[in-house]
Structure formats: structure tokens, C-alpha cells
Amino acid sequence: MFDRDSKTIQAMAPLLQRVLIVDPQVANAKLLGELMRSMVRCQVWAAATSAKALKLAGAVGPDLMFVELAGEGLDGVDFTRRLRRSTLACRDAPVIMVSGQATAAAILAARDAGVHEFIRKPFTVKDLTRRLEAVTLHPRDWIEAVDYVGPDRRRFNSGDYAGPLKRRSDAPPALEAARTAQALKILRSAIGAVERDPAQALRAMQTQLRDLRKAAAQAGDMRLTTAVIEFARHVEAIEHGGGAQRGDLERKAAALLAYLPREDQSPQAA
16 A cells, blocks of 8 residues: 555655645645655745735746635635636646635535545545545546636535546547537636626637637548637737627637527526
8 A cells, every 4th residue: 555655745746846835824825735745855935814815836847836715814615716717727737625614615615616635624634635636646637617617516526535536638528528618618607607707708719719729620521620719819819909799709709609409509507
């Protein structure tokens, strides 16, 4: 068992070079930092408030963040949500929420904010290793929508699942079709939100278009590829100051959204 854990930690180490701990309790942050340094060779930074943590995250670009659920000057759920919707380079870095009060409501709130894993205090080295393994060696698909930004919530398990995790590369055709449909639904939702939240709507559209272009190439579907390219050009023009109008976007995306499964054709099906 020890040999297996050592190999796992060795595999994770390159992905844990920079660690940010967000916790108002200095002693807790120091203890966790020392634990991380005992496991892997890494640099550790600490911040006591959300404002300081976001500023520090932008400066150091952490590979991993531990965030306390709540404390003076800190709302871990709000911090995670702001991080995910920011323009920071580390906005998609794994976040592990830490709390001594792991209620169902707290876990769901953390999941919906874009947290990767949730760990309850006090925890053992084995508990921590399982969470670290989940966020480094078994990464989840990234969801870039309007109302949610973060890892795929359907695979959120707080590190308790120890079975095999599917990769995009070995997904069966049915799963690839489901992912294409999801990308199209998110794209449609983003178009609908472009006047309410233009910055995130455009970012969501760009992400889905990249995924759809890959899907079209893998399927050898030239019609889908063409529809993606044409709509991507329109989105790019908007990004460079063209202005975003929902009606215009809906018309430009019609050929692309026609690829939605029949049962998802109506907006209410999103």
C-alpha cells in the first residue's frame, strides 16, 4: 500500500508545484502547507481573505487551491464562483473546499460554485491523497456555460469514488454524441444570455465552438465543420467590437443548432 501511495504521489507531484491556501486561520493554513510540503516538493502561499486570495492567485498562478468554506473575511463559495468567472489564467485550477461542517447544503453549494473536491476536517493523509489524486490524475471535463463555470458536476464525488474514470479519448460514440448535444445546448443558452451577461456568454460560446469543431473533425462531418466555422467568425467579429444582438446570433447559429437532437430543439428543453 505504501509503495502504491508513493507512486501515486510521485505521479501527482509535477501538477502540484504551486499551492495557494485560503484560510483566515493562520495556524490551519500553516499546518496544511507543511503537510503538502511533506508530500511533494512545492511552493505554498496563504491568504486570509477572498480579496487577498484573488490578488495572490493572479500573481502566482497556483496549480491547486485549498479554500476554507467560511471565516472572517472569507466566503469560500463566493470566492470560487468569482475565480471561475474571472479572467485569471488559473481560473480553471483545481479547488478543494475544506470545512469542519460538511453538511449536504454546504457540499452542494460548493459543487455548484465550481469546486473540484470537498474534504472535511479533521482529515487523514489518505483522505488528502485521494482528493489530490482525483484533481490531478483523474481530471473532469470543464464546463464553460453562462450560469455555471467549473468541472463537470455530474462527476462530483468529494473523492469518495475509487473506480475507473472515463477519458474523453476512450468515450464510446454515444457519449461523444451526448457531449456534442450538451455543447450545442450550452451554446444556445449562451446566445439567450448574451444581453444579460455578454462577457461570460461570449466566453461560453467560444468554448463550445472549440469543442464542436473537434467533434466535427473526429466525425468527419464537413457540414458541421462549416457551420461551426461560420458561426465562430461571427462570434469573433463581436469580440472585436461588432456588438452582440440576440436575434442576430440566433439567425447566424440556426444551421449549427439544427444539429441538436429533436427532443432538444425547443428552448425549453435546455
